[in-house]
Amino acid sequence: MAGVExxxxxxxxGGFTAIEALDLRIEEGEFVSLLGPSGCGKTTTLRMLAGLEFPTAGEIRIGERVVNDVPPGQRDIAMVFQSYALYPHMTVRRNMEYPLRKRGLPAAERQASVLMAAEMLQLTELLDRKPRQLSGGQQQRVALGRALVRDPQVFLFDEPLSNLDAKLRGHMRAELVELHARLGxxxxxVTHDQLEAMTMSDRIAIILAGELQQFAPPQEVYRAPANRFVAGFIGMPSMNLVDGRLAHGSGSWQFMAPGIALPVPALAETAVAGExxxxxxxxxxxxxAGELQGRVQLVEQTGHENIVxxxxxxxxxxxxxxxxxxxxxxGxxxxxxxxxxxxxxxxxGDTGPRLNLPA
Amino acid sequence: MMAAMSTGGGEPGSQAESRTSRSPQAMLERRYARLGLLLIAPSIVVFSAVIIYPLLAAIYLSLFELYTPTLEGGFVGLSNYRELLARGEFWVSLRNTLVWTAGTLSLQIVFGIGMALMLHQNVWFRSLARSLILFPYFVSTVVAVLVWRWLFNDLYGILNHLLVEARLIDMPIDYLGAMPNAMISIILVGAWKYFPFVVIAVLARLQTIPDVLYEAARIDGAGPIARFFDVTLPQLREVLLVIVLLRAIWDFKEFDLIFLLTGGGPVISTQTLSLLVYKEAFALNQMGMGAAYGVVMMAIMLVFMIFYIRQARKGDSS
Known part of the structure; x- marks a missing residue:
């Protein structure tokens, strides 16, 4: 087992900087999500870890080993791709066996590993089918199986659930969490779906335009977002963000915007009066009840609550x-x-830091 | 798969039969059937005129002994075939055809795949090279052969000139007038002329292989050679089946390139079945005999194709 740094x-x-200067330390056995909007650099980060892209500068470590120049096949990692990337001409068995074959494992050992992984993922019945004879969810499990048989130090997932329908996605989320608990x-x-990141991760790394915005457990990201971007990005429906002015008077802070005047909790020393x-x-x-008034513009009934x-x-x-x-x-x-x-x-500012004092 | 489809398609039909023939649905179905016939009729007419008729005519002609300019002669039954099988020239030509086809086809495939792989790489001259590579395929056979005959010429050909200059040979080589040089030469020129077809077809397929398969293979620990055999080649399999089938048919009946390059010589050493058909029908004016050769050629190709398609299907289902 190994962490990643x-x-x-x-x-x-070329001239475009995808990742600015990333510092990230993932502990051994941790489940970490890289979350961010499209084009934020999260997939590039994962691909550098996989060895499919090479960093322009800096160092990537898996365990104690610097892997910058280590080819993907020797990094002791396994990756599950968004499109599954199963070899179409090979059966499920051959697909799962392939990484072991390339490592020169004897046939008996290969068989044992494949059968164990197949059992874990309920693929035993499907071992002799070709990928095109499988449903999306089954293909996804085969891709997972191909990663599992390797027993790698680090598992990499590149939006593995985004091609599945909502129900199956929920099911696979639970399976992945269970798998993580079992394998440790x-x-x-990598995901752009905050629900996946929130429900599965030990910690979430939120990335915007190649820069790490916050790296914290899901609850902390939700309760104490590091900046305005994280605040708006995490949560459904998203956080209300109101631009206004901050005023200081008689030892307490006051926030003011048209129609809203509100005392706010203690702020950090960096807080200044103004925007x-x-x-x-x-x-x-x-x-x-309350001292503020507003007109009801829209009511969305979701069943267990209403969004107004x-x-x-x-x-x-x-x-x-x-x-x-x-x-x-x-009305x-x-x-x-x-x-x-x-x-x-x-x-x-778009990534203006949070000024509240830590709770 | 096929069985499942046919039973699935059969059900609605049998339901319709059990209904009375005057039901609106049955009438509608009959009208659709008539419309269908009407729509495929033009194709059937054209197909019959250009394929079925010549085919039947060739079989018919092969049963006669005919003088080509007048088409006069008498019915001889199968004696043309008996004579043909007894002739050494037929067997020599058949062997030449097979040697030529196997030789030129395998070179086309090997060079074609190699070149396609090269052009698929990110090289700066790629787009230029991609258009240049088509040149041999587009140039007219007559022109190409004339150029090659100059290159091969033993008195003033550049090939001999360069080899002598480089002191690799003492005397000019007779490329087209001696064996096995003549056979090797036509095989090489055939490969040069037709490999671009393989390049284009393979390149088109290469571009559709998802990169993510190569990335997965790299992570699984496959090196460049393993990636070629485990990812690229299996993905090319289907397109290669089609290419080999088409090129085999075309090479088997190739006429102009060989005829213009060697005329079948020296003596009949490079005479393929196509050249033999031409010789019988138009040089010796034996139309019936020529037709018989043609029919036998077709039969050989048919056997080969059926066998090939069977093998291809078997490979596909396994």
Whole structure:
């Protein structure tokens, strides 16, 4: 078993810088998701770890070994691709056996490994089929099986579930979590789906434009986003972000925007009066009583709750959650309050850092 | 697979039969059937005129002894065939045809795949090379053969000139007038002329092989050679089946290149069956005999093709 470490890793394609200077330390046996919007560099990061791309500068380690110049086949990793990348002319058995064959393992050992992996993934019945005779979910499991038989130090996943339908995706998520618990191997998982990252990971690395924004456990990423980008990226529906001004008076901070004036919790020393951004999760906006007013613009009923969009003065919109039983009428003006103990304050800018004092 | 499809397709038909023939659905089906016939009729007419008729005519002619200019003569039954099988010239020509086909075809395939792999790499002259490589295939056979005859010429050919200059040979070589040089020469020129077809077909297929398969193979520990045999070649298998089938047919009945290069000589050492058909029918004016050779040629090809397609199917299902 081994951890993974990126030190000052930089990657350029021609003149374009895909990864700026990445520092990331993944512990042994950890399940880490690389999360970010398309083109943020998360796949490039994974491919550098796999050895399919080479870093322009910096160092990548698997365990104690620097692997910058080690070919993919000798890194002791296995990778599951988004398109599965099964060899179409080989049976399931041959596909799973292939990496072992290339390592020159004797036939009996190969057979044993394949059978064990096949049993674990319920593929035993399918061993003699060709990939084209399998469903998407089955192909996905074969790809997983091909990774499993190797018993590698590190598993790499490149958006492995994005070609599956929603139901199967949920099922495979659970299977992967179970697999991780059983094997205890280091797993690095690239996704643009925050639900996958949140539900499966020990820690999430959120990347934007080649730069690491935050690297923390899912709950921390949700409760204490490092900056405005992370705050807006994590959470469904996403956090309300309101631009306004920060004022200091009589030992406490006050946030002001059209129609909203709110005392905010203690802020870090770096906070200064002036432009700022207020972040409020939809579950911390409460309709019913309160000193603020807004007009109900949209009500989405999801079954177990309702998502309500309120229009406040100055073109500000706030999304909030209400219990299923409470369905406001569209067009009505309602009173509401913001749970001021739970708000976040960010410095201005797209990636303005969070100014709240750590809890 | 086929069985499953045919039973699936059979069900609606049998249901329709059990209904009364006057039901609207049955009438509609009959109208569709008529429309279908109408739509394929033009193809059938053309197919009959250009394929079925000449085929039957050739078989018919082969049963006569005919003088080509007047097409006069008498019915001789199968005696043309008896005579043909007893002639040494037929067997020599058959052997020449097989040697030529096997030789030139294998060179085309090997060079074709090699060149396609090279052009598939990221080389800076790729697009230029890709268009240049087609040149031999596009140039007219007559022109190509004239050029090659100059190159091969034993008095003023550049090939002999260079070899003598380089002191690799003392005397000019007779490339087209001696054996086995003549056979080797036509095989090489055939390979040069037709390998671009293989290049284009293989290159087209190479470009559709997903990169991710190579990446997966690299991670699985496959080196460049293993990647070629485990990823590239199996992916090329289907296109190669088609190429080999087509090129084998075309090479088997190749006429102009050989005729213009050696005329079948020295004596009949490079005379293939196509040249023999031509000689019988138009040089010796024995149309019936020529037709008989033609029919035998077709039969040989047919046997080969059926065998080949069977093998291909077997390989596919395993």
């Amino acid at each position: 990126f030190s000052r890793v930089r990657k350029e394609f 191997r280091t797993m690095v998982y 700022a951004c207020l972040g409020v999760r939809p579950e911390h906006v409460h309709i019913g 969009v309120l229009a406040v003065a100055g073109g500000i919109r706030l999304t909030c959650r209400t219990p299923a039983s409470m369905i406001p009428r569209m 009505d003006t309602v009173d509401f309050r913001i749970d001021s103990e739970r708000v976040h304050v960010f410095a201005p």
